[in-house]
Amino acid sequence: MFLGRIRRTPSGPVELVARHPDGGLISLAGLGGDDPVALIASLGLDRLAEHAAGRRPELAEDEVLFEPPVATCTKICCLALNYAAHAEESGMEVPPEPVLFFKPPSALTGHNRPVIAPARTRHLEHEVELAVVIGKATRDLPAERWREAVAGYTVINDMTARDLQLANIARNVPWDQSKGFDTFAPVGPYLATSDEVSDPQALELTLEVDGEVRQRANTKQMVFDIPRLIADLSDGMTLMPGDLIATGTIAGIAPLKDGETMRATVTGVGTLVNTVKFRSA
The missing domain is CATH 3.90.850.10 (Fumarylacetoacetase-like, C-terminal domain)
Incomplete structure (x- = not known):
């Protein structure tokens, strides 16, 4: 998975996203928190992948502001x-x-x-x-x-x-x-x-x-x-x-x-x- 931390607006909250294989970003906000390292440790890659599987992109890369991952x-x-x-x-x-x-x-x-x-x-x-x-x-x-x-x-x-x-x-x-x-x-x-x-x-x-x-x-x-x-x-x-x-x-x-x-x-x-x-x- 390719996990990122983004804001939708300059003053908006930081959200965790996954890059969709076909392009675009899938929000992982429902998992709680914006720390990809912590989520990998607590949930494991398999559960993260299951959460993202079958979901369509909600955001485009050029529509968001990237924070360090x-x-x-x-x-x-x-x-x-x-x-x-x-x-x-x-x-x-x-x-x-x-x-x-x-x-x-x-x-x-x-x-x-x-x-x-x-x-x-x-x-x-x-x-x-x-x-x-x-x-x-x-x-x-x-x-x-x-x-x-x-x-x-x-x-x-x-x-x-x-x-x-x-x-x-x-x-x-x-x-x-x-x-x-x-x-x-x-x-x-x-x-x-x-x-x-x-x-x-x-x-x-x-x-x-x-x-x-x-x-x-x-x-x-x-x-x-x-x-x-x-x-x-x-x-x-x-x-x-x-x-x-x-x-x-x-x-x-x-x-x-x-x-x-x-x-x-x-x-x-x-x-x-x-x-x-x-x-x-």
């Missing part, structure tokens, strides 16, 4: 340099161990929402990534049991104020702020449940800017695969339901201009669209 998120765990080609274009070596940084939940925004760069930056770059959605509290999970932690997958665009990041790297100080501004973690449109993705290490990733392909690669090229990442991150740190693991971007990062529109796609998971706005423009 997770209702609660305590942290966004982001992996740096997890593709060799991206490490090379960044002038860095492939790390011997996973390199972790965090984005705050306040950075989250939804599909078709603007990414707003603060006035302090004039150099914003895109980074398409596959995101793993954690389904239950997870700590010290062995790599071979990684699927126990996963509720599903979504698309994330790891927005970066590159000028601020490089300045902080040169000063040898943390650069998390350059990644953590409001709207710098667009995600969605949907949570693709785990049964929709048979092999998350065989997915095509692309990012287009106003129709021009900037990034293209496959998740099979990850340096550290998803089982290793979940085992590493949960070693001594609890991953909570709704937390996101952004598994790293691919080569092709490049500057963005005010008003440009990004289309970040992970095959079989979804296409996330966001337009860039610079406060300094």
Whole structure:
């Protein structure tokens, strides 16, 4: 299933929906709550599918406002340099161990929402990534049991104020702020449940800017695969339901201009669209 969180109007309540196979959205409001991860845990995928089966779409995608497809998120765990080609274009070596940084939940925004760069930056770059959605509290999970932690997958665009990041790297100080501004973690449109993705290490990733392909690669090229990442991150740190693991971007990062529109796609998971706005423009 492809589960989303939407509003019918800007001030309306958040509703849970499922994407119909033929297009359009089926309301799941009658199930109670707008948290897809919690509903997967409490009802199971079979009951969710039964509820949606045979129902016709009530809403069109272009008639609603998308929220991030997770209702609660305590942290966004982001992996740096997890593709060799991206490490090379960044002038860095492939790390011997996973390199972790965090984005705050306040950075989250939804599909078709603007990414707003603060006035302090004039150099914003895109980074398409596959995101793993954690389904239950997870700590010290062995790599071979990684699927126990996963509720599903979504698309994330790891927005970066590159000028601020490089300045902080040169000063040898943390650069998390350059990644953590409001709207710098667009995600969605949907949570693709785990049964929709048979092999998350065989997915095509692309990012287009106003129709021009900037990034293209496959998740099979990850340096550290998803089982290793979940085992590493949960070693001594609890991953909570709704937390996101952004598994790293691919080569092709490049500057963005005010008003440009990004289309970040992970095959079989979804296409996330966001337009860039610079406060300094």
